[in-house]
Amino acid sequence: MSKRHHIVIVGAGFGGLAVAKGLGKRDVDVTLIDRQNHHLFQPLLYQVATAGLSPADIAAPIRSIVRHFPNVRVMLDRVSGVDQDAKYVVLQSGHTVKYDYLVIATGARHSYFGHDEWAAFAPGLKTIDDATALRRKVLLSLERAEIATDPQQRKALLTYVVVGGGPTGVEMAGAIAELARCSVRRDFRSITPHCSRVILIEAGPRLLQSFPEDLSLKAKVSLEQLGVEVQLGTQVEAIQSDGVATKTGYIRAYTTVWAAGVQASGASRWLKITPDRTGRVPVGPDLRIAGDPAVFVIGDTACCLDEEGLPLPGVAPVAKQQGAYVARMILSGLESRPFELTAAKPFAYRNYGNLATIGRNRAVADFGKLKISGHLAWLMWCVIHIWFLTGHRNRITVGANWLWSYLTFTRSARLITGETTSEGVASFPHNIDPPCKTDSIIRMLS
Amino acid sequence: MSKRHHIVIVGAGFGGLAVAKGLGKRDVDVTLIDRQNHHLFQPLLYQVATAGLSPADIAAPIRSIVRHFPNVRVMLDRVSGVDQDAKYVVLQSGHTVKYDYLVIATGARHSYFGHDEWAAFAPGLKTIDDATALRRKVLLSLERAEIATDPQQRKALLTYVVVGGGPTGVEMAGAIAELARCSVRRDFRSITPHCSRVILIEAGPRLLQSFPEDLSLKAKVSLEQLGVEVQLGTQVEAIQSDGVATKTGYIRAYTTVWAAGVQASGASRWLKITPDRTGRVPVGPDLRIAGDPAVFVIGDTACCLDEEGLPLPGVAPVAKQQGAYVARMILSGLESRPFELTAAKPFAYRNYGNLATIGRNRAVADFGKLKISGHLAWLMWCVIHIWFLTGHRNRITVGANWLWSYLTFTRSARLITGETTSEGVASFPHNIDPPCKTDSIIRMLS
Numbered sequence: 001m002s003k004r005h006h007i008v009i010v011g012a013g014f015g016g017l018a019v020a021k022g023l024g025k026r027d028v029d030v031t032l033i034d035r036q037n038h039h040l041f042q043p044l045l046y047q048v049a050t051a052g053l054s055p056a057d058i059a060a061p062i063r064s065i066v067r068h069f070p071n072v073r074v075m076l077d078r079v080s081g082v083d084q085d086a087k088y089v090v091l092q093s094g095h096t097v098k099y100d101y102l103v104i105a106t107g108a109r110h111s112y113f114g115h116d117e118w119a120a121f122a123p124g125l126k127t128i129d130d131a132t133a134l135r136r137k138v139l140l141s142l143e144r145a146e147i148a149t150d151p152q153q154r155k156a157l158l159t160y161v162v163v164g165g166g167p168t169g170v171e172m173a174g175a176i177a178e179l180a181r182c183s184v185r186r187d188f189r190s191i192t193p194h195c196s197r198v199i200l201i202e203a204g205p206r207l208l209q210s211f212p213e214d215l216s217l218k219a220k221v222s223l224e225q226l227g228v229e230v231q232l233g234t235q236v237e238a239i240q241s242d243g244v245a246t247k248t249g250y251i252r253a254y255t256t257v258w259a260a261g262v263q264a265s266g267a268s269r270w271l272k273i274t275p276d277r278t279g280r281v282p283v284g285p286d287l288r289i290a291g292d293p294a295v296f297v298i299g300d301t302a303c304c305l306d307e308e309g310l311p312l313p314g315v316a317p318v319a320k321q322q323g324a325y326v327a328r329m330i331l332s333g334l335e336s337r338p339f340e341l342t343a344a345k346p347f348a349y350r351n352y353g354n355l356a357t358i359g360r361n362r363a364v365a366d367f368g369k370l371k372i373s374g375h376l377a378w379l380m381w382c383v384i385h386i387w388f389l390t391g392h393r394n395r396i397t398v399g400a401n402w403l404w405s406y407l408t409f410t411r412s413a414r415l416i417t418g419e420t421t422s423e424g425v426a427s428f429p430h431n432i433d434p435p436c437k438t439d440s441i442i443r444m445l446s
Numbered sequence: 447m448s449k450r451h452h453i454v455i456v457g458a459g460f461g462g463l464a465v466a467k468g469l470g471k472r473d474v475d476v477t478l479i480d481r482q483n484h485h486l487f488q489p490l491l492y493q494v495a496t497a498g499l500s501p502a503d504i505a506a507p508i509r510s511i512v513r514h515f516p517n518v519r520v521m522l523d524r525v526s527g528v529d530q531d532a533k534y535v536v537l538q539s540g541h542t543v544k545y546d547y548l549v550i551a552t553g554a555r556h557s558y559f560g561h562d563e564w565a566a567f568a569p570g571l572k573t574i575d576d577a578t579a580l581r582r583k584v585l586l587s588l589e590r591a592e593i594a595t596d597p598q599q600r601k602a603l604l605t606y607v608v609v610g611g612g613p614t615g616v617e618m619a620g621a622i623a624e625l626a627r628c629s630v631r632r633d634f635r636s637i638t639p640h641c642s643r644v645i646l647i648e649a650g651p652r653l654l655q656s657f658p659e660d661l662s663l664k665a666k667v668s669l670e671q672l673g674v675e676v677q678l679g680t681q682v683e684a685i686q687s688d689g690v691a692t693k694t695g696y697i698r699a700y701t702t703v704w705a706a707g708v709q710a711s712g713a714s715r716w717l718k719i720t721p722d723r724t725g726r727v728p729v730g731p732d733l734r735i736a737g738d739p740a741v742f743v744i745g746d747t748a749c750c751l752d753e754e755g756l757p758l759p760g761v762a763p764v765a766k767q768q769g770a771y772v773a774r775m776i777l778s779g780l781e782s783r784p785f786e787l788t789a790a791k792p793f794a795y796r797n798y799g800n801l802a803t804i805g806r807n808r809a810v811a812d813f814g815k816l817k818i819s820g821h822l823a824w825l826m827w828c829v830i831h832i833w834f835l836t837g838h839r840n841r842i843t844v845g846a847n848w849l850w851s852y853l854t855f856t857r858s859a860r861l862i863t864g865e866t867t868s869e870g871v872a873s874f875p876h877n878i879d880p881p882c883k884t885d886s887i888i889r890m891l892s
Contacts, residue, residue: 036862037585037589037860038861038862054500054501054502054503055861055863056861057500059861061633061860061861064632064856067632067633070635074592074633075592075593076586076862093593095593128861128863129863132863139483140522143483143522146520146522147522147523147539147541183509186513187507187510187520188509189519396846396850397846397858400842400843404839408839412502412839412843413502414507414510415483415484415501415507415574417501417578418575
């Protein structure tokens with residue numbers, strides 16, 4: 001019997017895990033490398049950022065997910081390079097891992113369109129740490145506003161700008177509006193719900209550009225009902241610690257969220273391939289890179305064209321279907337050696353539909369001919385997201401959490417973690433209020 | 447009608463919250479200041495550190511807890527000083543808050559008995575951030591051990607030292623043993639459960655010195671059944687990044703947990719009072735400091751003597767009873783002015799019992815005449831801890847989590863957060879394995 005093939009998968013997101021599952025318990029050895037120990041259900045990350053869910057509710061240890069596949073090995077490490085001639089991956093720890101087939105599924109980070117200096121003031125949302133950092137920022141802004149005495153400062157503290165009107169931006173804007181309004185109404189004394197202002201800025205002519213126009217409009221109306229100001233056709237010109245500049249003016253805001261652009265991971269550097277404009281690696285219809293049939297690139301890292309010559313979107317279903325396809329390709333290649341010479345059936349993405357939620361009872365869903373919005377779309381959104389979550393425990397926890405939040409109007413994870421006060425003060429302008437010997441607190445109370 | 451009195455409470459732990467609840471909806475104004483936005487249920491913090499619970503499960507926003515008391519105001523800030531003559535508190539943000547009565551309930555931090563250099567290598571467990579940092583360290587040690595090729599390095603990575611045999615140390619040692627054993631058995635490929643070693647070091651002659659001797663012995667036996675090595679009468683002489691020195695030798699271990707000593711918060715500096723050996727502020731039988739009837743100190747920050755002249759222990763029931771006592775004192779003082787002249791009934795601590803858990807199905811309970819150990823004590827421990835948790839949601843979540851863990855033998859929050867790989871590598875010795883061109887992974891798999 002010939003030596004078992006070794007497949008190395010880099011990245012345990014939706015794409016990488018789909019490959020691992022497809023190869024689990026088959027006659028190959030698999031090594032799954034990720035820089036995190038957990039798989040993250042990114043579609044719900046904005047709920048961690050807005051204190052609705054705990055990080056552990058939407059993450060599962062990678063080892064647990066592949067527990068039942070004895071042929072899959074998990075390594076916590078970072079890739080620092082690939083030697084395609086000798087067929088091995090070099091890791092940050094110094095290890096090298098040889099492969100027969102390499103699958104790169106390392107996802108994407110946010111991109112600031114060449115303005116990396118904005119990153120410090122407008123964090124994006126890709127990891128658990130991004131989400132808890134943003135949660136800290138939003139919750140601290142409420143705390144600071146509660147004790148602020150300067151009305152201008154207070155207004156800037158309670159102004160939240162979300163840049164980017166895609167699904168993430170729409171979901172974030174809706175969730176921040178609900179968080180600020182709901183907790184302020186119940187738990188704060190000095191500030192009131194109508195003090196807060198949430199602004200969603202989108203450069204294009206409409207929100208949710210991957211959706212049909214009528215659903216974009218419905219999303220806009222729903223957001224406005226939640227109190228979100230939607231500014232379409234507006235480009236951000238500068239982002240600073242205290243606000244955002246657009247051509248229509250300067251918005252003073254201490255909390256800005258970036259949901260506008262993504263940049264694929266650095267896989268193109270490892271492979272010495274010229275990436276496309278957003279850093280993605282061009283792949284053929286069999287998801288392999290040009291010139292090296294042993295390397296597959298999938299998910300947000302790949303630029304894979306559909307039948308009309310347009311790149312497939314960076315969404316979970318594409319990555320999952322590509323992962324399953326690669327696993328099938330590899331297995332079929334093993335049976336009909338030499339794999340390199342077999343003509344492969346090209347990958348075809350099957351789009352089952354698009355969903356975006358806007359807030360309590362509000363969502364839009366596009367299933368081709370069927371377009372839904374409002375309460376029914378929101379219920380479908382809930383059911384589908386629970387269904388696709390990894391692990392029964394997470395499904396139960398998230399479901400119970402949502403039910404609890406729905407019934408009680410509370411958010412369960414309103415935790416400010418990290419060194420709160422000093423860091424919190426540092427991340428906001430110093431001396432929000434001038435030190436005062438007179439006692440403003442007593443005055444406000446009495 | 448005379449001006450309403452203003453009571454300032456510093457610290458929203460068990461003590462501070464008890465004062466706020468006692469004064470809620472009464473004819474006084476209350477300001478509750480804490481440097482965190484959440485109240486933490488510290489007795490279960492070790493379960494966050496060992497990946498059994500999520501941070502939000504054992505924490506609740508302080509604002510939510512006092513939501514129904516319109517006369518209680520919450521401020522997120524740090525105290526930087528107290529002016530007892532002019533009766534105001536100075537905060538880090540620059541605010542000052544005047545008080546008529548001041549209650550200090552700022553708790554304690556761990557103390558390294560003058561060896562502060564040990565703190566970097568042997569973190570303690572007092573805040574959510576302590577717990578997630580320790581969780582990261584323990585989970586990373588397993589990940590590093592899985593890919594380590596040097597047997598000595600692997601052994602050191604899988605050796606865990608807990609310093610201090612009080613309830614926290616006993617609970618931590620038991621939980622780490624269960625975590626290492628259970629996840630290793632199911633989720634790892636290269637390392638096996640009997641590779642790991644947990645050592646509990648106690649300077650005194652027995653564990654749980656606040657418990658009766660027979661229960662101390664039972665706790666020791668239970669820990670040993672879990673595979674924990676208990677070293678009694680052993681003093682730690684040095685702690686370094688790679689191990690712990692005692693008079694009997696050097697234990698190579700990359701993970702050391704400090705559960706040996708605590709030091710009260712810096713309240714004595716604010717009050718310019720000479721503290722006792724562990725930093726506590728001496729208080730009279732009415733919990734006021736000498737010379738200033740407007741200032742109360744309670745909980746872990748206070749040194750309050752019992753009838754036999756011994757200091758009360760730093761446990762939650764003491765703080766809660768003291769908080770309730772102070773609230774009653776203040777209210778009765780308002781009715782019979784001048785309060786300063788009324789003779790107060792001295793505080794008397796009522797001890798309802800002591801509990802400590804050791805692991806699955808194992809605990810010890812001391813209710814005076816009634817002493818219990820084993821399964822029944824463990825069930826009581828579970829019920830009592832759920833009962834005393836803050837908020838229905840946390841009770842439900844923790845209860846459901848425990849049931850799930852009990853039935854499935856899994857831990858739900860095995861998340862490594864924070865920058866994993868680079869930080870993880872940095873916190874362990876560099877180059878655990880020498881860079882190798884040969885492929886150790888494939889060899890292990892085949």
